Amino acid sequence: MYLGIDLGTSAVKTVLVDSAQRVIASESRPLTTFSPRPGHVEQDPAQWIDATFATLDALKATHAGELAAVEGIGLSGQMHGATLLDASARPLRPCILWNDGRSAAECRVLERRWPALRATSGNKAMPGFTAPKLLWIATHEPEIFAATKLVLLPKAYLRLVLSGEAIEDVSDASGSLWLDAARRDWSDAALAATGLSRDHMPRLVEGCAPATTLRGELARRWGITGQPVIAGGAGDNPAGAVGIGAIRPGTAFVSLGTSGALLAPTSRIAANPDRAVHTFCHAIPDMWIQAGAILSAASCLARIARLFGATEAELLAPLGLRPQAPSAVSFLPYLAGERTPHDDPAVRGMLDGLSHGTDRGSIVQAVLEGVAFALADCRDALADVGIAMTEADAIGGGSRSRFWLSVLANVLNVPIHRFAGGETGAAFGAARLGRLAVTGEAIAAVCTRPQRIETFEPDAGLVGAYAERLPAWRELYRPRH
Numbered sequence: 199m200y201l202g203i204d205l206g207t208s209a210v211k212t213v214l215v216d217s218a219q220r221v222i223a224s225e226s227r228p229l230t231t232f233s234p235r236p237g238h239v240e241q242d243p244a245q246w247i248d249a250t251f252a253t254l255d256a257l258k259a260t261h262a263g264e265l266a267a268v269e270g271i272g273l274s275g276q277m278h279g280a281t282l283l284d285a286s287a288r289p290l291r292p293c294i295l296w297n298d299g300r301s302a303a304e305c306r307v308l309e310r311r312w313p314a315l316r317a318t319s320g321n322k323a324m325p326g327f328t329a330p331k332l333l334w335i336a337t338h339e340p341e342i343f344a345a346t347k348l349v350l351l352p353k354a355y356l357r358l359v360l361s362g363e364a365i366e367d368v369s370d371a372s373g374s375l376w377l378d379a380a381r382r383d384w385s386d387a388a389l390a391a392t393g394l395s396r397d398h399m400p401r402l403v404e405g406c407a408p409a410t411t412l413r414g415e416l417a418r419r420w421g422i423t424g425q426p427v428i429a430g431g432a433g434d435n436p437a438g439a440v441g442i443g444a445i446r447p448g449t450a451f452v453s454l455g456t457s458g459a460l461l462a463p464t465s466r467i468a469a470n471p472d473r474a475v476h477t478f479c480h481a482i483p484d485m486w487i488q489a490g491a492i493l494s495a496a497s498c499l500a501r502i503a504r505l506f507g508a509t510e511a512e513l514l515a516p517l518g519l520r521p522q523a524p525s526a527v528s529f530l531p532y533l534a535g536e537r538t539p540h541d542d543p544a545v546r547g548m549l550d551g552l553s554h555g556t557d558r559g560s561i562v563q564a565v566l567e568g569v570a571f572a573l574a575d576c577r578d579a580l581a582d583v584g585i586a587m588t589e590a591d592a593i594g595g596g597s598r599s600r601f602w603l604s605v606l607a608n609v610l611n612v613p614i615h616r617f618a619g620g621e622t623g624a625a626f627g628a629a630r631l632g633r634l635a636v637t638g639e640a641i642a643a644v645c646t647r648p649q650r651i652e653t654f655e656p657d658a659g660l661v662g663a664y665a666e667r668l669p670a671w672r673e674l675y676r677p678r679h
Contacts, residue, residue: 199267200636201426202629203253204434205246205275205353207231207295207456208497212253214264215629219644223261224625225253232292237299237543239534240292243281246352247359258420266421271360271412272429272632274437274624275353277373280331283348283355287364290342293352294331296373297457297493297534299543301330308333308375312391319372319388320379320469320477320486325535325543326493329375332392349398353431360428361410364400367430368479369437369487371402379467379477379486403430405440405481406634406641429635432481434624435459435489438593441627442617443647445482450587452606452614454596458495458569460576462488462585473579474541481631482641488585490538490576495569496596498531498547502565506558513562520604521660524667525560527551529568530674536572539579544678566602567664570609571671577610589613591650593623600654607654609664615650 199222204211206229213224227249231241257265278296283289294300305323308330309315316322323330328351336343350358351374354366371377371384376392376399378385383402389395403409411425432440435453444451444463453459464486469477476489494501503510528550535543547568549561577587589612596602597616607614617623630644637644 199264199269200629200632201268201271202625202627202632203250203271203273203356204437204625204628205250205273205356206434206624207276210246210249210253211625212250212257213625213629214257214261215626216264221626222264223257225256227252231295239295239298241279241295242292243289243352243355246356250356254420262421266423268422268426269424270427270429270632270636272628272630272635273353273357273431274434274628275351275356275370277351277370277433277435278326278328279352280328281350281352281355282335282342282346283350284345285347287348287358290345291339296326298331299325299535301325301334302543304330304333304337308391312387314387315375316469316471318378318385319375320467320471321375322471322474322541323375324474324537324541326537327373327375329388329392332394336393343393347398348400349394350400354400357410357428360412360416362413363410365409365430366400366402367405367432367481368402369405369481370433372477372479373433377479379479382479404483405430405432405436406631408635427632427635429631431628431631433478435461436478436481436487437624437627437631439463439487439627440481440630440645441623442591442593443645444591445480445485445641445645450589451591451593452573453594454495454592454602455594456495456497458492458573460490460573460580460590462580464488464585468583468585470579470583473582474538475579475583488580488583490573490579492531492569492572492576493535493537494531494533494547496594498533498565498569499596501533502562513558514599514601516559517563517601519600521563521601521608524663525563525567527556527560527564528671528674529564531565531568531572538576540675540677542677545675548674550674566605567609568671570606571668573606574609574668587612589615591615591617600652603654607656608660611656611661613656614654616652616654617648618651
């Protein structure tokens with residue numbers, strides 16, 4: 199038996215997977231974020247631990263026998279968060295999250311200090327990444343910076359609590375800007391540019407490698423026999439790729455979680471930092487992932503649901519299974535700024551084209567279309583470096599919506615495939631990494647593609663209609679920096 203734990207932004211999801219790769223049970227507990235100032239987004243690391251422990255306590259209550267047999271644990275997590283620890287490994291302040299936009303000025307400072315940043319990391323400095331956050335801390339909270347002895351990404355902090363060791367995998371580390379993406383190792387020059395050294399960093403491992411073991415007292419708490427191995431794990435999107443078998447070039451997938459992304463595994467680095475394409479090490483050795491990332495995806499639908507005082511299901515149900523025509527309303531999904539292709543933390547979302555005849559359904563459809571148009575921008579940025587999509591698999595909570603996947607198929611003009619359990623893809627991928635760390639099996643034998651349960655084909659008429667709308671949608675963007 200294997201556990202996959204996904205430390206997301208809105209929830210911790212834990213799945214229990216057997217040797218036949220069947221999900222035996224799953225548990226989820228919500229997380230909350232807070233914004234102390236406009237553009238600031240933070241989370242209390244204690245929440246992560248409480249939520250994770252609650253999922254495992256619940257699994258013990260319902261599946262004690264299966265949990266007792268767990269041999270391997272894999273972790274996935276939200277990327278880029280800055281968790282600063284003191285000499286006693288206690289958090290010094292709340293974690294600054296991936297969608298926090300406070301460090302735009304520090305990004306410019308970092309690129310001036312270290313001209314090789316883009317060539318080494320494969321990325322441009324953007325506020326979401328970890329390194330600029332440390333420059334902000336050094337400037338605005340110098341006493342916190344001086345007391346910082348260890349900087350961890352969210353799931354590495356969870357691993358520290360579970361095991362007592364500070365270890366990170368290379369996929370998550372490559373979202374910090376401190377990693378040399380080609381060498382898959384910390385860059386001393388990058389660390390020095392932010393006033394840090396390797397002493398402040400966790401040890402690095404590959405995602406499918408054994409990293410450490412579960413603390414004995416925690417194994418006893420959950421009734422686990424023995425001391426399970428904890429794998430290196432992965433950032434949430436690389437873990438999602440492992441979960442759907444996207445481990446080789448020629449595959450592409452779209453993630454519709456709190457944020458969104460269009461991702462493609464590659465056997466070489468195909469960086470395009472000028473258009474804010476992300477370069478990450480894959481959770482699989484000698485592989486990388488090129489990604490176009492948008493900061494708000496399913497969170498846009500959640501926000502509209504709160505404004506209307508309805509559930510997301512209540513908003514989606516009247517739309518049916520597929521669109522008949524594009525909405526007359528346009529929506530920019532830049533609720534927290536944007537990454538690909540704009541790199542603009544100050545831009546904000548908008549609704550355009552409202553009239554006396556606009557109804558709720560038109561607005562909801564526009565929200566889904568706006569996210570799809572933003573992913574079309576990601577598609578074009580990837581195409582600039584020769585990554586062409588012919589089809590894509592969908593993961594994340596948004597993949598539950600047939601209407602949304604139909605919109606995506608028409609906007610991107612490629613078939614979109616859906617899997618059973620696609621919304622827990624990152625946790626399932628983490629469980630696969632936990633298994634590989636224990637068994638040492640061939641990666642391709644474990645990371646197979648799950649059965650597709652539905653394919654959404656582009657409709658020629660709608661493809662043309664959306665293609666006509668896209669240029670006007672793009673003209674709505676106005677830089678604010």
